[in-house]
Amino acid sequence: MNQIDVKKRSIGINFNKDGLAEVSIWAPLAENVAIAVNKKNTIKLVKDELGYWTTLTDEIQAGDLYKIQLDEKEYPDPASLSQPNGVHDVSKAINLRTLTVNDTGWNNLPLEEYVIYELHTGTFTPEGTFSGIEKKLDYLKDLGVNAIEIMPVSQFPGSRNWGYDGVFPFAVQDSYGGAEGLSHLVQACHEKGLAVILDVVYNHLGPEGNYLSAFGTYFTDKYNTPWGKAINFDDTWCDGVRQYFIQNTLMWFRDFHIDALRMDAVHAIKDFSPVHILREIKQQVNRLMEETGRTHYLIVELDLNDNRFINPLEQQGFGMDAQWIDEFHHALRVTAGEKRNGYYSDFNGLSHLAKAYKDAYVFDGQFSPHRKKFFGVKADNNPGKQFIVFSQNHDHVGNRMLGERTSKLVSLEMQKLMAGAVLVSPYLPMLFMGEEYGEPHPFLYFVSHTDTDLAEAVRKGRKAEFAAFHAEGEAPDPVAESTFEKSKLQWQLVKQEPHETTLKFYKTLIALRKQQLALSDLNRDHLDVEIDESKQTLLLHRWHGSEHIYCIMNFSKEKQNLSLPKYKKEWQKLLDSADPIWNGPAASPDIIPGESTVMIQPESFLIYKNFND
Template sequence: MQFEVWAPQAERVTLHCEGATRALARDPDRTGWWTGEAEAADGARYGFALDDGPVLPDPRSRRQPDGPDGPSAVVDHGRYTWRARWRGRRLPGAVLYELHVGTYTPEGTLDAAAARLEHLVELGVTHVELMPLCPFPGRHGWGYEGVSLWAVHEPYGGPEALKRFVDRAHELGLGVVLDVVHNHLGPSGNHLPAFGPYFTDTHHTPWGAAVNLDAPGSDEVRAFLVGSALAWLRDYRIDGLRLDAVHALHDTRAYPYLEELSAAVDALAEDLGRPLSLIAESDLNDPRYITPRAVHGLGLHAQWNDDFHHALHTALTGESQGYYADFARAPLAALAKTLTGGYFHDGTYSSFRGRHHGRRLDRARVAGHRLLGYSQTHDQVGNRAQGDRLCALLSPGLLACAAALTLTSPFTPMLFMGEEWAAGTPWQFFTDHTDPELAEAVRRGRRREFAAHGWAEEDVPDPQDPATRDRSVLDWSEPEREPHARVLAWYRRLIALRHEQPDLTNPGLADTKVAYDEEARWLAFRRGDVRVALNLGKAPVAVPLGTGRGEVLAAWEPVETPGPNGLLHLPGESCVVLTQA
């Protein structure tokens, strides 16, 4: 088979494959590339030695059976026989479910997760969003310190297990989205700097030198990242990618990397005959990310909308620290603004940043489904000191309100695993670094971060303690008993309504009409003939919905439709979805 590697600074490159060595030759047609042929079948171990250096794994390795520092292994993607006949699922009308393979089940493997997918079908979600799967040191971790961007973490089951997972999801009608990290790698196990200028000191990130998207050598680095993205979509039949922290992709070139990536993904979708999606995580509130390329945007298909989360979280919990401060001043007004305009910070002053932030979204060009709405995510739960979920902070009634807002909003809803039954397990920050110095640095850094906010060191879980991961594993006996069963039934009903009521998937943000009373703590909004009313206070309220024939579609507590005076009497900490023609 043909082996190749980009190593522009090397004088010699030697292939080590299954105990044999072979000198590679410079590729006359591609500057900096080395190529050569050797006998190798699926599973064959190999690596490259540059000049007189050690044998290193392939930067484009498809498998790392012994971890990031071990040899690479050949993967023959043609060996797998796909079962599902799959035409794909589009994002409009979707409901996503964020899942971490290592804690979704006690086994922490892709095969074990695949065995639980029928739960998601019964729930009514349409897409599973997998947290990162690239290899990282150790067994357990969040996955955001991965390396080998073309490979699958071996403790999760490796490449074949991911194919079995995707195949099973597609058989059940579920799309699969994969979280990928292009803004940094490692640090542990990252051998890319030995091969070429994959990173640059021109820009800096929280993780050190930035990925090289615009300095000398960046053509090949961009091709490396685009190639990795297309490989997940093509070789594993993934339906979309979630791009981690795109605001950390520093790029000054006239043709932005993200625009190049979106064009390549759209071209692949056309070739494959099925829809493919790119979903950005960004805190910039820049609508250009999700504006089509034809009207001078970057052409990404959607983005996470943290502003909706922050407004909802402050309205429910009253928390006002850090970036919540701007939302906590008038949380229902902030919710109303995000429900109708997408962003809260759309050029307004951000006290957290000490400057104006964001840009107004053009509702005529950007549909609501291009923004993902959620009440919980891995970030918003796991980055709390103790990884406490909303159910540890709120009453069941307020949890029901959070679900109603998320699942009837004009955004594409996303749930975080276990949220649908108010999981009693936390989801904490855990690592399994094999480098003792790095492990200690992470441990100290985590505790130092929260000590600044008044947390005692002993109250912040040790990321390296295996018990921290074990506490974060879902308890699958919970959905069968109260109070979890009632919450799960509520989520199922709301998701079913979203699929049944066309007004709830209307993509027009401008068509959402909101009323609220900050002091009385109620908020109501209208989407076509569907009304949603929430009472976030403890006392009953009378919400003026107006007269008209109506039908209660879902209610957390028993309510009657508005009478002749147009008032809806809503118990404390409860919500209702109804029609009103």
């Protein structure tokens, strides 16, 4: 493993404490490398070891615009920190030392306490900027979430994109507010007690403005991904590529004080090195944390039920701190009425939801008809804090043809039930922006490629993807600005019914999760679950010490009678999603005997508490 200096960024252009520019450009196959500064001054670089070209100079200042010359051709800097004129134009030198976030009293939250709120900067507020997010931090704090997850912000073409087409991993999107705007947002979040998770993409880069191949072997023909050639983590000249992404991880933590990274689709990272790139990233992050005393987490999106990714380094795992588990989402949505097609076809609803509560992975060695193979391993020894669950997220909303949110697909009662199913789980809960008040606007797929041929290819590809769904209408044009505008949250709704009451319901539910030890303690061993397929009901029992909580869920469209176990004390109701105060049809009793039957309304859930002492 290369001993990277974790205390500073050492690729691209960086400034030392004396204000001199330390330049290091990786271009192992180039014959000559130089930097053209402000279109008038050219600085030649000296060939160094392992394909790097370097110099130390006072001829580059923070704010200067520059390009890299490779054998007489000019390109933006692959490690650029700013692209003020877009992905095809000049890079801008930034002194990371001036971005230091003033948050000395902050050192992250314990992972098991995270209540996550996923948002997209461009559509979260009317401004579509980091400063726009800052204006909503008090709202988020009042909601009860304590960690915001920001979809990717690395520079992409144009100003409208989900962020997964980024081509400059180190440069913060200029239309959002750039590096300065992001660092200011992080400081503001920490002042409010909010952790910041940043979504990063280390499995591919977008097509437009991607000049990496001109510099070196960033991609390999050995493997294919859904986006084309795989990033080169184990082929010829891979060491410079590995350092590139390790340096990126360290920068977000060290220089921007990001608390956690959510790493996109790590199953698409192809690496057969003796030390997998994720494991090496974890090792280097551990070194950084030892140096700074700060805590950072690595969270992965993983479409493999393989706990090697989240097992500790000492168990020969990759050491990732947590992962998204889509299987909880799929089982929950099928239970709530989603059609069993596509990736939902493997899921039977209630019994798989019960298994997700107990085992995290639904498929942990069984045959998967959708994949047509035996799939998954057991995760019995992985604690609840290692799994993130949700009833919706950007993918499962935005990859629908019409981008419908849950609020447009199910009843208000079912929306509340699905929220309850997530927030009473023994895992880390995540909300998708606007979910908490039932935002009716879709979240559609949108891009703003400046390459007209590429934009047309994306447009045609999106139409072809949903060709079988034309009975439901045409797929919205992803290039049209109107598609982006339709995806923005409508903040005026939070003061209108039924949205205002839905928001209060979410606040109450989140607060309840935090207040009750039986819910906030993520001990997966202190959990039982019973289902009744005929009634479409699920009884989730969680406990902590003598405190016992029963979460009764009715996914049917009929009232159901259910029996609670015998206890010495009376059952006290904590929450009733069907209560009229939450715009529900009828409330269940506040107090019921220690052994009793309770009627639960259709598409609703009840939470009762007892003490067994």
